[in-house]
Amino acid sequence: MKMAVPRRAASVRNPGILSAAAREAGASLVRNLSIPAPFSDPALERQFLEDHSQRFCAFRRASALLALVIWTCFLWWDFSFVRRNTTLNVRLTDILALRFAGVALLIVMVALVLRPSFRTHATAHRVILTGIYGLLALILTMVAITPAPYNYTQYFIGLYLSLFFQFSFFYLRSRVALSVGIVTMASVVLAQITIHLLNTEDFFAGLFYMFNVVVVGHGVCAHAERVSRERYSSERALASLNDELRRANVSLGRKNRELEVSKKDQENKTNALLALREQQMIAAQTASRDKSNFLAAATHDLRQPMHALNLFLQAAAEAIRNGEFAQAERLMSECGRSSVILARLLNAVLDLSRLESGRVVPRYHVFDVRQIVEEAAAQLRPFAMSRGVELRLRLPKEDIVCVRSDAHWLGRAVANLVSNAIKYADKNKASKPTVIVGVVRSATRARIDVLDNGIGIPADYFDAIFQPFFQVDNPEQDRDKGLGLGLSIVNAVMSMLDQHRIELKSTAGRGSRFSLEMPLCGPSPDTPSGRSPARSDAADAARLAGRYVLLVEDDGLVRSSTEALLSQWGVLYDSAANFEEYEEILATIERFPDLIITDFRLRDSKTAREVAMLSAVKLGRPCPCLVVTGEPTATIVPLACDHDVLSKPVSPAELRREMVTLIERECMAATA
Incomplete structure (x- = not known):
């Protein structure tokens, strides 16, 4: 019994179709290469x-x-x-x-x-x-x-x-x-x-x-x-058709005058719509081209530290097999450095992508702008000292300078500008490299100035420096001079915030001044209090020793690496690969967990919200949760407990710091 051959398959095997396609392609090639014939009429x-x-x-x-x-x-x-x-x-x-x-x-x-x-x-x-x-x-x-x-x-x-x-x-x-x-x-x-x-x-x-x-x-x-x-x-x-149409319109005369007016109005609307459509098409093409260029540059820069990380790991493994443990320790340190660079670059790319896509919603409140300047200086002063750069602050000593803005993103912008000024300090000058961060207020506006006496920026580069991955005087793409995304993030942040703007003044060889302006407000009850002083790594490690943590992560590689890190910190833990295993652990544990670390999106359509709700039901009260996820922060729905969100990739120091913060916050709440 012969099976019927589908009509489509038969047509594919038909050599006549292939030959027809070849003849059509050949004819098209001949036509494209042939010289166009002139018009038969010489005039x-x-x-x-x-x-x-x-x-x-x-x-x-x-x-x-x-x-x-x-x-x-x-x-x-x-x-x-x-x-x-x-x-x-x-x-x-x-x-x-x-x-x-x-x-x-x-x-x-x-x-x-x-x-x-x-x-x-x-x-x-x-x-x-x-x-x-x-x-x-x-x-x-x-x-x-x-x-x-x-x-x-x-x-x-x-x-x-x-x-x-x-x-x-x-x-x-x-x-x-x-x-x-x-x-x-x-x-x-x-x-x-x-x-x-x-x-x-x-x-x-x-x-x-x-x-x-x-x-x-x-x-x-x-x-x-x-x-x-x-x-x-x-x-x-x-x-010719238009001429005939005009002659027909003239013959109609006054009887078609109203119709002519209506027709002209319709043509104007049509032309306006066509022009608008063309503008939108051009804008879409430009955006697509910019996105492609951005992805190409991001892929290139992500491959560099990843390539270095793979090579360092292989070299460390060879050193261990050869008994060269000191050399292996040095290579593992280099692995950590490559991993930090990779995580920093990936986070910067994700932040910039979120800002430019409009998925970040600013959280406005009134606060003293001097606070974020002092925090940025405190954070970057060790980095400045390691580069031999003097970091100075010029802040109003008596009056507070309250602004209405997003403290997190504005702080990121200030920190990026200060970090850039430190990286591009000119050590060849006779005067000591210096970065000055100042706050100036006017009747309605406040301004944060970041000045340096570094290499400066030529006027031709004023627009280009705000493009992703563009760096002045860094053709070799030295990662010690940054990733080329800091100013792009600053520009995206200032574009996102209402009534905020950025200004640049610079002279090549003499230095630069970046200024961030924002609306000035009077003192308000929602002025945020200062942050607690930074803790050392040793202090954080001591606070985690003996703590009990539940880990919920469906990715085997991430789960194994997190378990290894928790063990090194002296943390007791139980881990679950899915929601069912997590439910079984809750039914058998004898100690109330100090913290739950979970991915946001799990298998079987489960999320961190179900994890938090189940723990509250099974344990009798909510347990603090730390959500470590690759999801955009804006998509994380509120949980039924005290929680923080970290975006992957997360450095071990950042993970440990957030764990300590959540655990101590819960202890303080229980004591109160």
């Missing part, structure tokens, strides 16, 4: 050529100016490169003479393209082709007089650039552009035969690439001309 052809020249006149002028700029840049490059090269130094005068000849030719060409007569087809083609052929001749001459292999590596590629310009930027007719390419290739072949222009290998490689440039460029030029001709025909047809 119509002349009108099209004049319209084409006028349509692209401004772009051609800009392209000529761009060619002058690029040629001048190559002049500077030749002067600096050839002067240092002993082989080429003997040809410096000849090369510079040819470069200056090209500059003179392009200046004359620019002067001609700026004249009104350049809008005509005949003048435009004459000027453009004169410039292109002149530059190609100059480049070929430079190739001929320059010793190998520099004539190929330094100057032969100029032919590609010139062909690229004439194929794409000047919108020439495809027949003319193809002629330029063929003439250029023929000139190269002739020069190779007569004067042995290039080494044999360089000649064949250069000719192969030039052939590809000519073929691809001709295809682009032919396609552009074909599109222009089709658009011109469509516009003429549309103009």
